[in-house]
Every structure is written in C-alpha cells, then in structure tokens.
Amino acid sequence: MDKETYRIAEWMGKYLCQGLSKEEELRFEAWLDEKAEHRRLLEQFKGRSAADDLRFLAGLDTDTAWRTQRFRKRMHTVRYLSRDIRAWAVAAIAVVAIAVLAKVALQRDEARQPIAPSGRIVLQDVAPGKNQAVLVLSDGRQVELSDGLSHTLAEVGGTAIIDEGSRGMTYRASREAGDPTVTNRLLVPKAGTYQLTLSDGTRVWVNALSELEFPVVFGENERTVTLKGEAFFEVAKDAGRPFRVRVGETVINVLGTRFNVNAYAQVKTTLLQGSVAISNGLQTKVLRPGEQAVSVDGIKVSKVNVNRVIAWKEGEFLFKSDHINEIMNEVARWYDISVVYQGNQPDRLELTGSVSRGANLSEVLDVLSFASGVSFSVQGRQVTVKFPENE
Amino acid sequence: MENRYILSSKELFVRYYPRLCHFAWQVLRNDEHVQDVVQDAFLAFWGKRDTIGDDPAAIKNYLYTTVRNACFNIKRHEKAAARYQSLNPFDEAEEPDVMSELFRSEVMGAIYEIMKEMPKSCLEIFRMGYLEGFSTNEIAESLNISVSTVKTQKKRALKLIKSKLNPEFFAIFSVFFENL
Numbered sequence: 282m283d284k285e286t287y288r289i290a291e292w293m294g295k296y297l298c299q300g301l302s303k304e305e306e307l308r309f310e311a312w313l314d315e316k317a318e319h320r321r322l323l324e325q326f327k328g329r330s331a332a333d334d335l336r337f338l339a340g341l342d343t344d345t346a347w348r349t350q351r352f353r354k355r356m357h358t359v360r361y362l363s364r365d366i367r368a369w370a371v372a373a374i375a376v377v378a379i380a381v382l383a384k385v386a387l388q389r390d391e392a393r394q395p396i397a398p399s400g401r402i403v404l405q406d407v408a409p410g411k412n413q414a415v416l417v418l419s420d421g422r423q424v425e426l427s428d429g430l431s432h433t434l435a436e437v438g439g440t441a442i443i444d445e446g447s448r449g450m451t452y453r454a455s456r457e458a459g460d461p462t463v464t465n466r467l468l469v470p471k472a473g474t475y476q477l478t479l480s481d482g483t484r485v486w487v488n489a490l491s492e493l494e495f496p497v498v499f500g501e502n503e504r505t506v507t508l509k510g511e512a513f514f515e516v517a518k519d520a521g522r523p524f525r526v527r528v529g530e531t532v533i534n535v536l537g538t539r540f541n542v543n544a545y546a547q548v549k550t551t552l553l554q555g556s557v558a559i560s561n562g563l564q565t566k567v568l569r570p571g572e573q574a575v576s577v578d579g580i581k582v583s584k585v586n587v588n589r590v591i592a593w594k595e596g597e598f599l600f601k602s603d604h605i606n607e608i609m610n611e612v613a614r615w616y617d618i619s620v621v622y623q624g625n626q627p628d629r630l631e632l633t634g635s636v637s638r639g640a641n642l643s644e645v646l647d648v649l650s651f652a653s654g655v656s657f658s659v660q661g662r663q664v665t666v667k668f669p670e671n672e
Numbered sequence: 673m674e675n676r677y678i679l680s681s682k683e684l685f686v687r688y689y690p691r692l693c694h695f696a697w698q699v700l701r702n703d704e705h706v707q708d709v710v711q712d713a714f715l716a717f718w719g720k721r722d723t724i725g726d727d728p729a730a731i732k733n734y735l736y737t738t739v740r741n742a743c744f745n746i747k748r749h750e751k752a753a754a755r756y757q758s759l760n761p762f763d764e765a766e767e768p769d770v771m772s773e774l775f776r777s778e779v780m781g782a783i784y785e786i787m788k789e790m791p792k793s794c795l796e797i798f799r800m801g802y803l804e805g806f807s808t809n810e811i812a813e814s815l816n817i818s819v820s821t822v823k824t825q826k827k828r829a830l831k832l833i834k835s836k837l838n839p840e841f842f843a844i845f846s847v848f849f850e851n852l
Contacts, residue, residue: 289771321772334776337697338690338784346707347685350714571726588680595682 407642407662410472410489410615412449416442417466419497426450426475436497437463440480449476452497459498461505466494469510472617474593479506482517483524486594489614490545511543513594516555531576534558540568541590545610548576551590592635598645599635605653608632609666612649616642617662624668630655684731685714691781692739698773699743709746713738740770786836790829797822798829 292301292309301309313319413427419437434442440454442465459480469475469487476486480498487493491510505525516524518537526533531548533540538555542548550559552568559566559574566580573585592599593611600608609620615638632652636645646657646664656667679687689710696706713735717724724734787795796815800806801822808826812819 334694334780335784335787338694338780339787341690341693343686343689346689346711347682350685350711353711353715354718591680595680 407616407618407659409639409641410474410617412475413470413473414475414487415468415470416450417468419463419465436465440497442497449478451478452480454480454498456498458501459496461496461498461500461503463497464494465497466492468492470617471614479504481519481522481524484515486513488512488593508542508544510545511541511593513539513541513591515539531559531561534560541594543590545614549590550574550576551585551587553587553591593638596638597635598638600632602631602633605630605632605649605655605666608649609664612642612645613664616645618642618659619663621663621665622668623665624670626668630668681718687785688732688735688781689714690784691777692735694780695736695770695773695777696739696743698776699740699770700746705743705746709739709742712742736774783833786833789836790832794825794829794832797825801826 289309289312292305292312313323411428413425416424416426418424418434424434436442437460440452440459442450442452467475467477467487469489469491471490473489474487476484477493478484479495481504483504485493485506488511491508491512493506493508493512495506496504499522502522503525504519504522505527507527509528514524514526514535516535516537516539520536524535524537526535526542528542528544528548531544531550533542533550535557536555538557539553540555540557541551541553543551550557550568551573552570554570556570557568559568559576559580561576561580564580566574566582568574568582571584571587572582573590575581575583586601589599589601589603598608598611598615605626612618613620630653632649634648634652636648642659642664646659650656654669656669658665658667692710692713693706696709697703700706700709716738717731717735720734724730787798790798797811800811800814801808806814808819808822812822815822
C-alpha cells in the first residue's frame with residue numbers, strides 16, 4: 282500500500298463521475314489493463330450497498346476507545362524507563378493508573394535524585410474545573426453559562442444566541458455583516474473553560490481565567506476579537522474579511538487557520554494549520570505550522586511541541602520538560618487554588634508527564650511528586666510545594 | 673508545506689480509528705479482533721511518530737499497513753488451526769490484495785464523519801432512508817411528519833454530504849445510493 286494507492290482511489294472516483302482528464306484516463310486505463318484484479322476492484326465499487334458499512338461504523342465507540350488508548354499509551358511509556366524507576370512506576374500506576382517520566386536536575390547535584398514516594402498530606406481534595414463562563418451582553422446584562430443549561434437570547438441585530446450546554450454556544454446572524462461595535466464579552470473564571478462558535482462560523486475554545494470580546498455580528502471589512510488569557514481558534518475561511526486577534530500590543534492576522542494563543546504572561550502564538558502573521562507595531566513575523574511566536578522584546582519564532590500547547594483543549598495536562606513554576610500556575614488556574622513554595626528551590630526542576638484535567642487535584646499532585654521528589658500539602662485551597670533538602 | 677495539517681494525538685485517533693476498524697472488519701470478516709488490532713496499531717504509531725512525520729499519506733500508510741499485517745497474522749493462525757483440526761490442505765492462495773477494502777474504508781470513513789455532524793432531525797431521516805431502506809412515505813408515517821418534510825431533510829442531508837465530501841468520494845457515494 283504505497284502512496285500510489287491513494288492516487289488510484291482518486292482516479293477511480295473521478296472515473297465514476299466521468300471527471301478524468303485525458304492524461305489521467307490513459308494512465309487509469311493502463312492500470313486497469315495491468316491485472317484482471319484491478320478491473321474486479323472497480324466492478325466491486327458498483328454493486329454493494331453501504332448500509333452495513335455505515336451501521337458498523339455507527340456501532341463503534343470512539344471516545345471509549347480513545348480512553349483505552351490513552352491508558353495503554355501511558356503503560357507503554359513505562360517500558361522505556363530505567364529499571365529502578367520502573368519498579369516505582371508500576372507501583373504508581375497501581376495507585377493512580379498514570380505513568381510519568383521524570384527528569385530532575387538539582388542544583389549543584391547533577392546526579393539523579395532517588396525517587397521516593399512523597400509525603401503528601403491531603404486534608405481535603407479539590408475537584409477539577411468544568412465548562413463555565415459569564416457572558417456580558419451589549420447592554421451590560423450578565424448571563425451565567427454552564428453545562429446542561431440551554432437557552433436562547435436575543436441580541437441587537439436580531440441575533441439569536443443559543444447555549445447548547447456542554448457544547449458551548451453558537452451565534453447565528455440574520456445577516457452576514459452587521460455593526461461591529463455591538464460586542465459581547467465572555468469571561469471564563471478560574472477552574473473553567475468554555476467553547477463558542479462566532480457568527481462567521483469560527484470556533485473558539487477559551488481557557489480558564491481568560492476573557493474574549495467579540496462583535497455579535499462581524500462588520501463588512503474585518504473580523505476582530507480581543508483576548509486576555511488563553512484561547513484556541515479554528516477560524517472560518519473568508520478571504521474578503523481578515524480575522525484579527527488583539528492581545529495587548531500584539532495583533533495576530535489570520536485568513537483561515539487553527540492556532541492557539543497563550544497570553545497569561547508573554548503572548549505565545551502557536552500555529553497548527555494555515556498561516557498567521559504576528560505584529561507588535563514595530564515588527565511582523567509569519568508563522569508556519571508547528572511554530573510558536575513569543576512576543577517579548579521583539580518577536581521570537583521557534584519550533585514547539587504542538588500537542589503540549591493544545592493539551593488543555595483536549596482535556597489533558599501534558600508536561601514536556603516544563604518548569605515546576607509554570608506547571609503549578611497552570612494547575613492553579615484549573616483547580617482555583619493558590620500555591621506557596623517552601624524550601625530551597627532548585628535552579629532547574631523540569632518535569633515530563635501527563636494526567637487528565639478531569640482528575641481531582643490529589644491525583645495531579647501524586648503524579649507531580651512522583652516525577653520530581655517534591656512533596657505537596659493541601660489545606661483548603663492552598664497548596665504548599667516543599668522542595669527536598671539539599672544534602 | 674503551507675497546507676500541512678498537524679493533528680493532535682486525539683484528533684488523529686478520532687479521525688482514523690473508525691475507518692481502520694472498518695478496514696480490519698472487512699479483512700477479518702468478523703468483529704472479534706477488530707478493536708485490538710487497531711489499538712495496537714496506534715500504540716506502535718506513537719512510538720514511530722517522529723520518523724513518520726506529519727504527512728497524512730505517510731500516516732495513513734503506516735496505520736493501514738500495520739492493521740493489514742496484524743489481520744493477516746490472525747488469519748494465518750486461524751487457518752493453521754483449521755488445518756490441524758480438519759486435515760484440510762493448507763490454502764496456499766496467500767494474502768489477497770486489500771486495495772478495494774482500503775478504498776471502501778476511506779470512503780465510508782469520510783461519509784461517517786459527515787454523518788456525525790448532521791443535525792439530529794436530518795440524521796434520523798438519512799439513516800432511515802439510505803441505511804434502513806425505508807421509502808419516503810414510510811418514513812413520513814413512522815415519524816408522523818409530512819412527506820415534503822422528509823423530502824426536504826433528505827435533500828439537506830445530501831447537500832451536506834456533497835458540500836463536505838471530496839468530489840472523488842461523492843461519485844463513489846452516489847454509486848452506493850442509486851435511489852438518491
């Protein structure tokens with residue numbers, strides 16, 4: 282099954298609707314004459330009904346299969362760990378069903394620290410975040426949004442806003458273009474996330490502690506939204522009306538594409554598909570898929586692990602050599618907790634691992650302490666991170 | 673290069689899992705090992721992802737080939753067992769070409785993805801009309817709606833498929849559903 286196969290599939294399709302070019306037709310005929318088998322293949326496409334096929338597909342449970350796959354994927358990782366870590370890893374899986382790979386480089390001590398089960402003291406567990414947000418309408422009214430709620434709201438310009446519960450909400454415009462100064466604001470608190478579809482069909486996933494402002498109906502010439510915090514965009518194609526995301530001083534110019542913007546500290550724009558141009562008023566850089574632009578002093582572009590960047594949207598924490606402070610900031614936003622550090626913080630303490638965002642806080646801390654040797658204590662909504670003593 | 677489409681692990685899985693299962697189901701001709709075979713193929717894929725790259729054709733190629741090989745292994749075992757039991761001579765007509773199965777899975781997988789996106793009312797009628805083979809009158813009667821509503825929804829479903837399916841696939845699709 283080489284790449285040729287996919288080309289022949291295309292020819293065959295075109296042949297069936299008489300869409301082959303002269304040259305393709307010749308090559309397709311030649312292929313058909315090559316073997317009797319090839320002609321039989323074409324005949325097969327004409328006779329059978331598709332009902333059984335689609336019934337089989339409809340019977341599959343892809344979500345459950347993905348959960349199984351994710352679990353097995355983690356079990357799989359364990360095999361590649363060194364032997365003494367493996368023993369602990371197996372123990373950890375038995376408890377939390379999660380495996381992690383740890384990379385710990387402590388101050389002045391390059392040798393690997395022994396990984397011991399932590400002295401985590403949990404007085405009370407904390408539940409994970411969920412789909413929730415507050416919508417501020419153009420007249421200042423506020424509407425609370427969460428799973429399972431469903432209502433239709435009238436907005437200026439005859440626009441209906443339909444809250445579809447766990448699927449977020451959708452803006453439906455009566456006309457294609459409207460007054461872009463009539464805007465709504467979506468406020469997503471700590472421990473929240475929310476998704477919405479804008480009037481042009483663009484989909485946006487908004488992460489915790491973030492704010493998105495957007496016109497109820499976009500104007501004729503451009504589509505501009507304003508973001509604080511983090512969001513993932515799937516922009517609907519509309520060559521006549523460029524899509525822009527404003528994040529402080531940074532402007533991201535888009536045609537039709539998928540990208541993530543993380544602006545909790547610096548503005549980090551990560552592109553998955555298409556192309557975007559980032560400018561800060563002085564400088565403009567164009568991104569290719571798989572690249573990330575960081576706006577600090579100037580705009581720096583580098584290759585990144587895309588899965589890591591969009592893990593939040595997939596309901597996962599995924600850490601790849603990330604600094605403990607960054608990790609704890611992300612955890613704090615999702616569990617609505619505050620974090621205190623105790624003891625001597627090593628210069629470099631980087632962790633690698635993954636855990637579902639649907640897990641309780643204690644599970645996440647178990648994974649982190651297993652991976653790092655750091656211990657945690659939880660009191661109310663405050664987590665204390667205790668670094669191991671330097672010997 | 674500009675149109676490269678990088679999918680996350682989950683997106684990749686969700687997109688290819690159904691059609692790979694369908695492919696294994698066609699080759700094996702039963703349900704028993706289908707899901708295991710596909711789960712294993714994905715596990716092998718994650719380990720090799722860096723060497724395979726982001727090219728969709730390369731990814732598909734790897735996944736389909738891995739599933740095909742696993743299916744053949746299973747069939748070989750089954751054949752060996754059958755031969756042992758019945759003393760039938762071993763059928764040397766080895767692995768058949770699975771290209772038609774592959775095409776079919778690709779087309780069906782694409783149609784299935786569109787079905788998942790259909791509005792509920794539309795999907796119900798599409799299902800009854802095109803999958804269960806009910807006539808327009810029968811659907812109208814059993815859902816207690818007018819014949820013209822059924823016709824409208826059928827057209828809507830078809831339009832949706834036409835707008836989203838690759839033109840090459842739509843031609844094949846039309847062949848399956850001659851009563852469209």
